[in-house]
Amino acid sequence: MKRLFLAALCTSLWTGIALADGAISIDDPQVRLVPPSTENTAVFMRIRNRGDKDVNLLRAESPAAKTAELHTVIEEGGMKKMRPVANIPIKAKGETALKPGDYHVMLIGLTKPLQEGDEVALTLKFDDGSSQSVVAPVRRIHVTMH
Secondary structure, X not given: OHHHHHHHXXXXXXXXXXXXXXXXXXXXXXXXXXXXXXXXXXXXEEEEEOOOOOEEEEEEEOOOEEEEEEEEEEEEOOEEEEEEOOOEEEOOOEEEEEOOOOOEEEXXXXXXXXXXXXXXXXXXXXXXXXXXXXXEXXXXXXXXXX
C-alpha cells in the first residue's frame, strides 16, 4: 500500500512539473449565462504567456456550439459593435484578458440551452502549434455600464 501511494505521489508530481512547463496558461474561464431561447453566448478568461515569444490565439472549438469565433468590441460612430477578429494576441511574459466589452470567444448556435453551473468544454488553438483544453462554468456575468 505504501509503495502504491509513493508511486501515485511521484506520478502526480511529475505530471504537475510537465504541465507547468507550458508557456500558455488559462485562468478563470467562464461562460455567460443567457436566457434559454438565446442561441449565442460569450466566453471570458485570462490567457497568460510565460514564454519569451508573442503568441496568438487563432481559434476556439466547443461541442456546445455549432461555431466558435474570436471577437472584440470596437467603437464606431459613438456605438460599440462586436466584430470577429483573425486572432487574439498574447504578448511574451504578458497576459490578455478576454472580458465583456473587449476580446472574447463567441459560441454561436448553442447545441442546447445552458444553465447556471453547467460546464462547457473548449479547445483553444495557438499559432505556436499548441492547444489548451479548458472547462468553463456557466455563470451570471454582470456588466457595469460607464
